[in-house]
Amino acid sequence: MKSFFKSVSIFFNDFLLLLFPPPCLSCNMLLLKDEHYLCLSCEQKFSYYTPSEELSQDLKQRLMGKVNVVHAWVALKFVKTGWVQNFIYEIKYSGQKYAAQWFGVQYGHAIPLPIAHNYVMMAVPLHLKKLVKRGYNQSEYFARGLAQSMNVPLNTVSLIRVAQRTSQTNKKRFQRWQNAEDIYVVKSGSDVVGKHVILVDDVITTGATIESCANVLLAAGAKDISVIAIAIAV
Numbered sequence: 001m002k003s004f005f006k007s008v009s010i011f012f013n014d015f016l017l018l019l020f021p022p023p024c025l026s027c028n029m030l031l032l033k034d035e036h037y038l039c040l041s042c043e044q045k046f047s048y049y050t051p052s053e054e055l056s057q058d059l060k061q062r063l064m065g066k067v068n069v070v071h072a073w074v075a076l077k078f079v080k081t082g083w084v085q086n087f088i089y090e091i092k093y094s095g096q097k098y099a100a101q102w103f104g105v106q107y108g109h110a111i112p113l114p115i116a117h118n119y120v121m122m123a124v125p126l127h128l129k130k131l132v133k134r135g136y137n138q139s140e141y142f143a144r145g146l147a148q149s150m151n152v153p154l155n156t157v158s159l160i161r162v163a164q165r166t167s168q169t170n171k172k173r174f175q176r177w178q179n180a181e182d183i184y185v186v187k188s189g190s191d192v193v194g195k196h197v198i199l200v201d202d203v204i205t206t207g208a209t210i211e212s213c214a215n216v217l218l219a220a221g222a223k224d225i226s227v228i229a230i231a232i233a234v
């Protein structure tokens, strides 16, 4: 009986998708039956199944002098207009958290990393206020997908983001900007000693966020840092 209801629900689900197919998150064309989140032609543009050596070098270069990373992978080049931006916008602001997770699964399969026992994955956390407003952290969903396909444990509790509480009224503009940055903290009692932490972010711009996160993790006893991001801004 149970399986009967299951097949009925699958049938209706397929039927609904046929009537109201969701749009591609990049080009907005309606998806065909076997397409998920991206249409076939956009999927080819994303080419997440072959990690780009060039983009990884870009990312490493950007982090150079800030933080030593063992590995760095980034799936896409982010430009202000166009297909990558549409996709990022959808997963960040339009509630498409499962698309971020799905993308993580696909990209994770492509990353050629021999995983050791001390690896742990952590997403760059959102500030609580933002998390409440948005309802989810897109980087964490991306990390969930990566963790799944790369078979690395995901830790979502140890790395947290807090707002700085210094008074900002009398500061000059530049200092104010600096103080507007949130700070990252490793929760006390977290087991990060000796770990190789894979930090996961959505879009890397200056690398300052990765630097801050890496610094607190290393100070808390982490052994190595690697980075995986969805996109790098050019």
Ligand SMILES: [Zn+2]
Pocket (backbone or CB within 6 Å): 024, 025, 026, 027, 028, 029, 038, 039, 040, 041, 042, 043
């Ligand atoms: Zn498309």
